[in-house]
Amino acid sequence: MSPLPAPPTRTAPALPAGWVPHRIRGRLVTVDEPLRLGAGGRPAAEAVRFLRECQSHDLVVRWLPATDDPLFTGPAHEVAGTAGLLRHLPAPGPLPGEPAELTTWRERHAYGQLYHRRGPDFVTVMDRREPSAAARFTIDDPDLLAAFRTVQDPTAVAALDAVGREAVDLLAAERLARVTDGWAVALPPRIRRWPVPCTDI
Amino acid sequence: MRIHLVTMPWQPIELPSLQVGLLHALLDRTRPDDEVREFHGSLRWAEFLLERSKGALRPGDHVAVGSESIFDGLGDWVFSGVLYNDPEWGVAQLKEYAARRGTDISTATAMRVHAAEFIEESADAILDEAPDVVGFTTTFMQNVSSLALAAELKRRRPGLTVVFGGSNCDGPMGHALHRNHRFVDHVVRGEGEYALPALLTHIDAGTAPADVPGLCWWDGQESRANEESRRTVAPADIPSPDYDLWQQAVDASPVAEYVHPKLVVEGARGCWWGEKHHCTFCGLNGSAMTFRAKPGNRLWDEVDRLVRRHRILDIVTVDNIIDMAYFKDFLPLAAESRWDLRMHYEVKSNLTAEQLELLARAGSVHIQPGIESLSNRALDLMDKGVSGSRNIRTLRECENHSLTCSWNYLYGFPGETDQDYASVIDQMPALVHLQPPGGAHRIQLERFSPNFANPALGFPQRRPAEMYRHVYDLPEDQLADLVYLFDTPPAGIGGGTEARLKAAARDWYTGHPASTLVLEQPTGDETLLVHDRRHGWPRRTHRLTGWHAAALRHLEAGRTRSALHRLLTADGDPPTGAELDAWLRETVALGLLFDDGRSYVSLPTWHVPVRSVERAQAPDGTAGGASGTPDNGEKAAG
Ligand code: SF4
Numbered sequence: 001m002s003p004l005p006a007p008p009t010r011t012a013p014a015l016p017a018g019w020v021p022h023r024i025r026g027r028l029v030t031v032d033e034p035l036r037l038g039a040g041g042r043p044a045a046e047a048v049r050f051l052r053e054c055q056s057h058d059l060v061v062r063w064l065p066a067t068d069d070p071l072f073t074g075p076a077h078e079v080a081g082t083a084g085l086l087r088h089l090p091a092p093g094p095l096p097g098e099p100a101e102l103t104t105w106r107e108r109h110a111y112g113q114l115y116h117r118r119g120p121d122f123v124t125v126m127d128r129r130e131p132s133a134a135a136r137f138t139i140d141d142p143d144l145l146a147a148f149r150t151v152q153d154p155t156a157v158a159a160l161d162a163v164g165r166e167a168v169d170l171l172a173a174e175r176l177a178r179v180t181d182g183w184a185v186a187l188p189p190r191i192r193r194w195p196v197p198c199t200d201i
Numbered sequence: 202m203r204i205h206l207v208t209m210p211w212q213p214i215e216l217p218s219l220q221v222g223l224l225h226a227l228l229d230r231t232r233p234d235d236e237v238r239e240f241h242g243s244l245r246w247a248e249f250l251l252e253r254s255k256g257a258l259r260p261g262d263h264v265a266v267g268s269e270s271i272f273d274g275l276g277d278w279v280f281s282g283v284l285y286n287d288p289e290w291g292v293a294q295l296k297e298y299a300a301r302r303g304t305d306i307s308t309a310t311a312m313r314v315h316a317a318e319f320i321e322e323s324a325d326a327i328l329d330e331a332p333d334v335v336g337f338t339t340t341f342m343q344n345v346s347s348l349a350l351a352a353e354l355k356r357r358r359p360g361l362t363v364v365f366g367g368s369n370c371d372g373p374m375g376h377a378l379h380r381n382h383r384f385v386d387h388v389v390r391g392e393g394e395y396a397l398p399a400l401l402t403h404i405d406a407g408t409a410p411a412d413v414p415g416l417c418w419w420d421g422q423e424s425r426a427n428e429e430s431r432r433t434v435a436p437a438d439i440p441s442p443d444y445d446l447w448q449q450a451v452d453a454s455p456v457a458e459y460v461h462p463k464l465v466v467e468g469a470r471g472c473w474w475g476e477k478h479h480c481t482f483c484g485l486n487g488s489a490m491t492f493r494a495k496p497g498n499r500l501w502d503e504v505d506r507l508v509r510r511h512r513i514l515d516i517v518t519v520d521n522i523i524d525m526a527y528f529k530d531f532l533p534l535a536a537e538s539r540w541d542l543r544m545h546y547e548v549k550s551n552l553t554a555e556q557l558e559l560l561a562r563a564g565s566v567h568i569q570p571g572i573e574s575l576s577n578r579a580l581d582l583m584d585k586g587v588s589g590s591r592n593i594r595t596l597r598e599c600e601n602h603s604l605t606c607s608w609n610y611l612y613g614f615p616g617e618t619d620q621d622y623a624s625v626i627d628q629m630p631a632l633v634h635l636q637p638p639g640g641a642h643r644i645q646l647e648r649f650s651p652n653f654a655n656p657a658l659g660f661p662q663r664r665p666a667e668m669y670r671h672v673y674d675l676p677e678d679q680l681a682d683l684v685y686l687f688d689t690p691p692a693g694i695g696g697g698t699e700a701r702l703k704a705a706a707r708d709w710y711t712g713h714p715a716s717t718l719v720l721e722q723p724t725g726d727e728t729l730l731v732h733d734r735r736h737g738w739p740r741r742t743h744r745l746t747g748w749h750a751a752a753l754r755h756l757e758a759g760r761t762r763s764a765l766h767r768l769l770t771a772d773g774d775p776p777t778g779a780e781l782d783a784w785l786r787e788t789v790a791l792g793l794l795f796d797d798g799r800s801y802v803s804l805p806t807w808h809v810p811v812r813s814v815e816r817a818q819a820p821d822g823t824a825g826g827a828s829g830t831p832d833n834g835e836k837a838a839g
Contacts, residue, residue: 004754007722007807008554008601058811111811117541120505122512136461138512191541193811194566196636198543198605200813 013057019046029054031063035092038071038082040180045154048178048185051089056189058111061090065102072099080104085175085187087129088114112201116148116188123148125176125188126201137174143167151177151186158182202405203236204228205332209323209339209346211267211276212243214260215460219467219519220338220367222442224393230440231398239446240327242346243267247456249319250312258311260459266309267342272645272686273302274668275309276342283317283349285674294671316349324353334404336397338367345672348382355384362386362404366393369685371487372429374648377682379417380424381675388417390426391488392470394434429488436495439467441503448511463515464507468531469494472522474549478584480571481658482611484647484685485521492522497530508540514564516544522571523548528556535563543567550587550595557595561602570595572608572638577797578621579693582614584651589625589797590759593804596635597757603810606636610706613643615652615659617693622702624798629705631792631804633735634716637709641702646687653687663687712736714812718793720753720805729753731793731805738792748774749784756794759802 015024021032035047054061065072071082076099083105091106092098116125122140139145147167150160157165157179168184171177177186195201206225208218221239228237243263250258267276278295282288299306327335327350335354337347351363366389370378375390387410389396396413403410410418414430444464451457473492475483495503508514523546524531535542542564550570552560560568574580575589599606612622644652645666652658665680666688673680694702716735723730729750731743745753748769755768762785769775776784785801788794794801 004751005554005757007720008558008598010808111813117514117543119512119514119540120509120538124512124514140512193603194543194605195811195813196599196603196605197607197813198566 013053013059015053015057016046016050019043020050022050024059027059029059029061031061034064034066034069036066036069036071037086038065038069038074038079040183042154042156042183044180045178045183045185048086048089048187049152049154051086052185052187052189055089056115056192058193059090062093063090064095065092065098067095067097071102076101084129085178088112088187088189111195112191114188115191115201116186117191121145127175127188128201129175135174137176144170147171148176148186151184154183154185156182157184202232202234202334202401203238203330203332204401205238205240205327205330205335207240207242207327207335207337207347207350209242209337209343209350210246210280211263211342211346212241212340213268214244214247214263214456215462216465216517217442217444217447217462218338219442219465220340220393222444222447222465223440223467224336224338224397225446226440226443227394227397228401229443232401235401238330238332239450240323241447241450242323242350244450244454244456245323245326246319246346247459248454249322250315251456253315253318254311258308258315260456262308262312265305266312270304270309271341272666272668273298273304274342274666274672275304275306277345277672279309279313280316280320280346280349281672281674282313283320284345284352288314288317290674291671298667298671316346320346320349320353323350324357327354328358332361334362334364334401336364336366339365339369340367341369343367344369344378348378348385351382352384364389364397364400366390366397368487372649373682374685375415376417376424376426377679379426381679381683383419386419390415390417391429392434394438394440395430395432433471433489433491433493436469436493439470439493439495441506442466444507444511461515462511462513463517464504464511464513465517465519466500466504466507467495467519468497468500468527469520469522469524473524474522474586478586479651480573480585481583481614481651482644482647484649484653487649492524494520494524494526497524497527497532498534500527500531501534504535505538508542514540514542516542518544518546521547528559532559532563532565535565540564545569547571550585550592552595552598554598554601557598557602557604561604566603567605567607568599569607572596572606573611575610575625575632575795575797576617576621577799579612579614579617582616583611588759588799590795590800590802593632593635593795593797593802594757594759596632597802597804597806599636600634600806600810601808603808608636608638610638610641610702611644612641612699612702613691613693615692619694619698622694622698624796626698626701626705628789628792628795629709630712630737631735631795633709633712633737634718634806634809635713635804637713638706640710641706643691643699646689648685648687659692660687660689663689708737717809718805719809720807733792735792743791743793748772748776752781752784753788753793753803753805756801756803759800761800765801 023030037044037047079099079101083101087105091109092102113129114127116123122138125137128134139148143163144167147164172179177184206221208221212218225237247260278291281291339347363385364387365385370388370390375388379385379388399413400410410416417426451462471490471492472486475490544565545567546565547569550572572592577589646653646660646663652660665684666686669680669684718735719732721730729745733741751772789796793804
């Protein structure tokens, strides 16, 4: 057999292990347990990180929310708040009786609504979760940049020094980090794959 | 001396002017005692319109008038009433022209009422800073806005020296611009790096610049045009642009929130392909085709410096064609940086899969590979040096590597026939999963192109494009020297074939977002699966085994029938000639292969990029994307 060129490969992404049990086949990730994004604290932060990394690698994620989680059972404004904050992440699958805000999340999710890009000593963020209020940020202040890097991994706020805490507060105020029950996690996925056309995001 | 560098509308507002950036750096180096200031007129115009129209005329509207109307001259027309000091000048001509062609002129008309006041304010702003010399750089539709401002400046301060330069001043265009506009003191024709400092030395000394190659100057009432030099600027003498004042202007501008600023860099000038085989329609390189490139590591140093300084990761390169050496130095350096760059590059279509992969890794995710056509005969006629199947390969690899590929389908080449298009048009539905052309466009006659230089190539009759009649109040013989685009009787295909080509390109565009044709090879299996999810095709999965599977893989590289047969014979399980012919026919009919008449190339991709949903919302076959991002440098070549 004459040699055939190897098909172009895509490296298998390294997804955060441990907190979110899942299976991966090709570009499809199936999460094996319902996620508790509304409950807060470390498990919610870890679940956000997991979905964020899947989004960063352009993976399709099948996941369901726990039906006793505040994201499912909570008051409409709280569900809407969380779903709006996380709209750039893969949306939950449909469940009977789900809050309307989760349906909206599914309908409005699109690739590249919120993402970050790394430069030499800065990071840029594009936020189009609310199309009418699109925003661009450049994070180049060293303290803010350090905090942004730290909270790529879920981080206990109590473990940060005063400067770090202030920086995380700022990131949370700009909706670039989520802080619940003392745990912080960054929200914008790193863009690893540009869509076609790349100019649309 | 105080020198003002000016870039007027329609410089794209999200981009700094490379010319202003280069000249600023050049003057800082060659004339350290001078004071150099900048006037970012295009940005100011966007601000002015936003304010005067109370938000109705937005920065996004600049694209429709400033970039997309290049063949209708709307951007120039907006300022022609000011240049000719008559608000009605050109209005009736344009209305008649637009009615005949169905051109939308509403935005341009809404803008034009503000033009006179803007020119006055711009003159105030510049004269407040008391310059000695004002230098305009003009490319595409920057002529009339620049001339209008120059006239106003000279009217108010006759002692001021006005200099023009830029692509619009190349060759005879520069002389025509000079002799028809007495208020333009000097025109630098061709590259400015050597000529501008030489001219400024003469201005300092009060001497006649008779020895500055290419320069136009006034000798009393006579416009003189010095002979142009054949000497091109050496790469080492091309400065690295200084964008500090542009950044200041953007940061202070209310327009900033509407635009996504990008950096502009230049690695090379001229075209290495065109030096040997000038594509017959292409006038892009003006009078300087000689290819010159900065060393890749120097270009990377420039990018590194600009990215750090401006904190911008979006980069537009202006090179008409990438230097192939950059695959060894510049692109690996960009890839090693691990920064999330988004670069735009014009490349040649015959890149290998590995080269395309490197472009993607380096962040050069937006390419313009000069595909132009899928018909071998048309590609031969334009001397493009690629085949239809090679172009298909490039489109396919763009899917595999998530590269955005901008291209247009060009037609109207003298000598082409309906027959040259029939098979391509028939096969276009099979290509719907690959990135579509922005549209199918008849080539225009461009100055500096072989078609222009040599009437025997098929365009003996030509006159300045009709649009210039609503742009310039000049007789036709002067326009013939001043302008870049010419009207000719149509060559090549027309009628039904033209209509079918345009319709097929439009269908491709609209069908693309939901179409995929993906190969899968289950592990440990020799079977190939092809999942067909293309618009207009039955949803199905083809299973290929044995020599069929091998043939499809061999044809990824594009091969003639006999080359394929040789490979299959070497594989040890060869089909008979008749079997192979039958399979090729059937597989082309299934839309899994493209046949350019000489060779076959496989169409399925291994991967599918993330498709932006927004593309589906702009299905008019003319413009990609709904974000309003101007696709700067978009031209029918590369
Ligand atoms: S079309 Fe592109 S490759 Fe051809 S001559 Fe022009 S710049 Fe060079």
